[in-house]
Amino acid sequence: MSKDLEDIIKKYSDFKYVEARYHKNESTSIMIMNGQLLGISKETYDGYGLRAYNNGILYFSSSSSPDNLELRSIDKLGWEEIGEEEINSGKYEIKEKKKFDLMPIDEKIKFLKDLYLNVKNLKIDSKLLNFNLIYSESIEEKKILFNDNSLVEAYVPRISLYYTFVLQHMDKTVTVWSDEFGASGGLELLDNWDPQKKIEEKIKEVDKVLTKGKPVKEGKTDVVLSSMLTGIMAHESIGHPFEADRVLGRESAQAGMSYLRDFNKKKIGSNAVTVIDDPTLPGSNGIFMIDDEGIKARPKYLIKNGEINELLQDRFSAPKYNTKSNGSARAMSYNREPIIRMSNTFFLPGNMSFEELISDIREGVFIKSYMEWNIDDMRLGERYVGLESYEIKNGELGDPLLFPVLEGKTTDFLPAVDAVDNNLRFYAGVCGKGDPDQGVPVWMGGPDMRLRNIRIKVM
Amino acid sequence: MNEELLSLLEKMKGFDEVALFKVKAEATTIKFVFGKVSTAQNLDDEVTYALVKKDKKYLVSTLVGKNETEINQEILKSIDEPQLAPVISDNDREYKFEKIDQQLEKLRIDPNSAISTILDTSEYPISGILNIRKNTISLVTSKGFNGIDIRNSIDGYFRAFNGEYSGQWSFADSKYNENELKDTIKTANEYASITNKIDIDEGKYDLVLSPLVFGNLMNYLASMSSGLRILMGNSIFAKFKIGDKVASEKFTFSDVPNEDRPSSVSFDQEATFTRNKSIVENGIYKTPLLNNELALLFNSKSTGNAGWIYPQSWTLEVNEGKTSKDSLTAGNVILFNNNWYTRFQNYVEGNFSTVGRDAIVVYKNGQPMGIAGRLRIADSMINIIKNIEELSRQRYLVKWWDSPIPVLSPYVLVKDIKVSRA
Numbered sequence: 001m002s003k004d005l006e007d008i009i010k011k012y013s014d015f016k017y018v019e020a021r022y023h024k025n026e027s028t029s030i031m032i033m034n035g036q037l038l039g040i041s042k043e044t045y046d047g048y049g050l051r052a053y054n055n056g057i058l059y060f061s062s063s064s065s066p067d068n069l070e071l072r073s074i075d076k077l078g079w080e081e082i083g084e085e086e087i088n089s090g091k092y093e094i095k096e097k098k099k100f101d102l103m104p105i106d107e108k109i110k111f112l113k114d115l116y117l118n119v120k121n122l123k124i125d126s127k128l129l130n131f132n133l134i135y136s137e138s139i140e141e142k143k144i145l146f147n148d149n150s151l152v153e154a155y156v157p158r159i160s161l162y163y164t165f166v167l168q169h170m171d172k173t174v175t176v177w178s179d180e181f182g183a184s185g186g187l188e189l190l191d192n193w194d195p196q197k198k199i200e201e202k203i204k205e206v207d208k209v210l211t212k213g214k215p216v217k218e219g220k221t222d223v224v225l226s227s228m229l230t231g232i233m234a235h236e237s238i239g240h241p242f243e244a245d246r247v248l249g250r251e252s253a254q255a256g257m258s259y260l261r262d263f264n265k266k267k268i269g270s271n272a273v274t275v276i277d278d279p280t281l282p283g284s285n286g287i288f289m290i291d292d293e294g295i296k297a298r299p300k301y302l303i304k305n306g307e308i309n310e311l312l313q314d315r316f317s318a319p320k321y322n323t324k325s326n327g328s329a330r331a332m333s334y335n336r337e338p339i340i341r342m343s344n345t346f347f348l349p350g351n352m353s354f355e356e357l358i359s360d361i362r363e364g365v366f367i368k369s370y371m372e373w374n375i376d377d378m379r380l381g382e383r384y385v386g387l388e389s390y391e392i393k394n395g396e397l398g399d400p401l402l403f404p405v406l407e408g409k410t411t412d413f414l415p416a417v418d419a420v421d422n423n424l425r426f427y428a429g430v431c432g433k434g435d436p437d438q439g440v441p442v443w444m445g446g447p448d449m450r451l452r453n454i455r456i457k458v459m
Numbered sequence: 460m461n462e463e464l465l466s467l468l469e470k471m472k473g474f475d476e477v478a479l480f481k482v483k484a485e486a487t488t489i490k491f492v493f494g495k496v497s498t499a500q501n502l503d504d505e506v507t508y509a510l511v512k513k514d515k516k517y518l519v520s521t522l523v524g525k526n527e528t529e530i531n532q533e534i535l536k537s538i539d540e541p542q543l544a545p546v547i548s549d550n551d552r553e554y555k556f557e558k559i560d561q562q563l564e565k566l567r568i569d570p571n572s573a574i575s576t577i578l579d580t581s582e583y584p585i586s587g588i589l590n591i592r593k594n595t596i597s598l599v600t601s602k603g604f605n606g607i608d609i610r611n612s613i614d615g616y617f618r619a620f621n622g623e624y625s626g627q628w629s630f631a632d633s634k635y636n637e638n639e640l641k642d643t644i645k646t647a648n649e650y651a652s653i654t655n656k657i658d659i660d661e662g663k664y665d666l667v668l669s670p671l672v673f674g675n676l677m678n679y680l681a682s683m684s685s686g687l688r689i690l691m692g693n694s695i696f697a698k699f700k701i702g703d704k705v706a707s708e709k710f711t712f713s714d715v716p717n718e719d720r721p722s723s724v725s726f727d728q729e730a731t732f733t734r735n736k737s738i739v740e741n742g743i744y745k746t747p748l749l750n751n752e753l754a755l756l757f758n759s760k761s762t763g764n765a766g767w768i769y770p771q772s773w774t775l776e777v778n779e780g781k782t783s784k785d786s787l788t789a790g791n792v793i794l795f796n797n798n799w800y801t802r803f804q805n806y807v808e809g810n811f812s813t814v815g816r817d818a819i820v821v822y823k824n825g826q827p828m829g830i831a832g833r834l835r836i837a838d839s840m841i842n843i844i845k846n847i848e849e850l851s852r853q854r855y856l857v858k859w860w861d862s863p864i865p866v867l868s869p870y871v872l873v874k875d876i877k878v879s880r881a
Binding site: 031033034036037038039040041042043044045046047056057058059060061062063064068069070071072074075076077078079080104105106109129130132164166173174175248249250252253254255256335337371372373374375376377380381382383385403407409435436437457459 | 486487488489490491492493495496497498499500501502503504505506517518519520521523530531534537538539540541542543568569570571574575578586587588616617618620627690691692693767768799800801802803804805806807808810811812813814816833835837860863879880881
């Protein structure tokens with residue numbers, strides 16, 4: 001394989017910049033539907049990706065065979081620029097404490113079936129119509145050679161456990177999904193996550209909302225968002241619009257642009273708002289130590305104490321900002337070009353407890369989980385429909401609420417944050433971007449966060 | 460034909476049934492950013508998938524190494540019987556379909572002339588993507604099927620920027636027609652040329668959804684039509700029986716793999732020949748999308764949409780209406796040129812919201828008054844298809860980033876739909 005990469009680099013030595021990548025993604029997935037095995041799939045995708053730059057155009061070719069790589073010349077004005085960064089050699093490997101094969105596949109199936117059996121026997125007032133599980137274990141390996149002979153090597157194992165369920169009570173149904181369980185590592189993650197306990201808690205809580213939830217009062221109020229909501233907010237309304245390629249417009253017809261194109265101030269949020277994208281977090285889903293362009297990974301403070309600090313940059317966006325790449329380029333697989341991606345994006349926690357966070361709220365709403373979110377392509381207008389939600393009364397959590405809707409602008413929400421607590425939690429996700437599209441593993445997270453005087457709507 | 464796969468099949472002993480499915484996807488992809496070329500990609504991907512069965516136990520895997528057969532046998536020994544298992548059709552035919560547009564093949568090798576057409580046609584800076592593809596799909600089964608399906612196609616979508624205003628359009632075809640490419644750019648430009656901002660309050664409105672928007676929604680409806688999705692409780696069809704009225708009688712929605720269109724295919728992964736079928740016909744729910752094993756559960760026959768595990772749609776269409784696009788906008792309506800981030804909060808009820816993108820044109824008494832700010836459609840899929848008032852005669856085959864399965868769709872007038880301000 002190393003010889004193949006060397007040959008590729010040699011063949012395209014006329015280009016100003018060349019990278020040749022061997023990339024392998026191997027995964028096994030088990031699907032369980034209502035306690036029964038639905039299917040097992042075992043997939044391996046591997047091959048070569050070649051990227052080269054000349055005269056403003058990035059050329060990319062991929063194939064399972066290095067002999068089929070080919071760059072076809074385009075005789076037009078190019079949009080891209082390239083920076084003069086140092087390329088780093090290096091190797092990183094995430095170790096599994098318990099290798100995947102320490103647990104035979106039949107035991108894994110039994111583990112998942114038992115999850116369902118225990119869930120089915122839960123005493124709840126609503127009816128569990130469906131409960132589906134997808135367990136997946138994967139290994140990502142890559143070797144990237146550059147035209148200055150730098151070499152990057154990586155090995156990352158990951159596990160994820162995804163579930164959906166439908167609860168019905170009288171004429172109301174809710175469909176619930178989860179992205180709680182996804183990280184890098186081995187089977188030890190299943191022990192650490194304790195999915196049985198967490199799924200049971202979730203079902204009981206959603207059942208309580210469905211059977212006892214009160215209608216929401218529309219109007220302005222104090223709102224506390226849990227880490228699940230602050231996580232999606234960090235990812236969607238800060239991480240994405242802080243991708244330099246989106247601000248520049250490279251994604252304008254695809255995943256859209258960014259409100260930062262028209263935002264001329266440095267201050268975007270309150271002093272309580274600090275948002276970080278950190279690929280180096282141990283055990284994280286979005287972990288990498290050197291990016292796919294040979295730039296060393298480091299935490300990036302996108303917003304620091306409410307002020308815009310830096311964008312996510314790669315080798316090709318950085319020169320347009322007269323800066324250097326901060327190591328944000330990643331490709332999902334051999335047949336995708338590296339582009340600017342988030343890794344693990346989160347609001348920095350504070351010092352206070354959750355109890356302190358809600359203690360001075362006379363009337364408010366706590367949204368613990370959501371069933372819908374969406375956001376416009378500039379990442380400005382966002383909407384969340386609460387699933388597990390509670391009223392806050394005189395500094396304490398009260399009755400469950402039926403599906404409050406939070407809809408507003410990023411640039412209104414961030415200044416309204418006046419405090420965050422110390423409960424930093426992460427959620428796993430797959431972030432989509434690019435065309436041909438790419439889904440890369442990420443974490444998103446944050447503490448619980450208090451926003452003052454925000455409008456809550458009814459569905 | 461498929462000698463390599465047949466030879467592999469021969470070597471895979473010890474199973475009751477085997478199917479080998481190979482996809483070879485060759486594509487030239489050009490990405491445009493504000494009137495310039497950003498990337499030129501040449502993708503050549505080949506993957507072989509194997510389905511092996513013993514009794515009712517089965518495994519789906521990609522074929523990569525020499526020891527796969529032994530590994531797969533070990534896995535099958537250790538697992539218990541699944542609830543559902545793929546059933547390979549009793550189809551022992553040798554079948555070949557090949558339709559290659561030579562002009563498209565030339566463009567795939569050298570796309571420079573199409574790039575010039577795009578850049579020369581646009582009045583405004585244009586961003587977007589052009590894909591020229593050649594797909595070869597092969598399937599051999601232990602029941603004797605030996606099939607190959609070879610086609611090429613072109614598709615693209617473009618977003619034109621007129622300062623703070625923008626317009627977007629898309630196309631897909633199985634042959635090259637330069638005028639179609641030009642018309643796509645011109646339509647994106649036309650939408651971008653509508654200016655004058657108008658404030659719209661939250662409330663219920665009559666909406667005209669362009670083929671881009673309706674195509675996006677139909678991608679979600681097609682996904683919810685999958686028999687497995689219905690079984691898993693993640694579909695609006697979970698509440699309905701075949702024959703139920705689920706939509707306006709003007710609404711007919713079909714999966715049409717036998718038309719000459721991008722993503723069409725002659726046979727599915729279980730070796731069932733594909734056929735065109737209505738999912739909803741004149742408002743009546745006709746069929747979910749089924750493979751052999753789900754057909755047994757639904758007391759029906761395969762619709763030719765396997766997916767070894769998950770039945771899938773191939774290429775979609777919505778029947779045309781009886782009026783012109785201009786008639787749809789003759790009253791007081793809001794036309795959505797494009798949308799973005801459709802997200803469901805409840806797949807059983809079909810509640811969703813989606814954000815308008817590009818030109819959201821406000822019509823008063825049939826006259827375009829200007830562009831609404833950022834609006835979100837926040838209603839249910841059921842309401843959308845039930846409240847269809849009329850559809851345009853003219854249809855457009857669209858495929859874009861958020862509508863990956865091509866849809867031939869008219870403009871659609873939908874009454875009383877909830878709109879909120881983003």
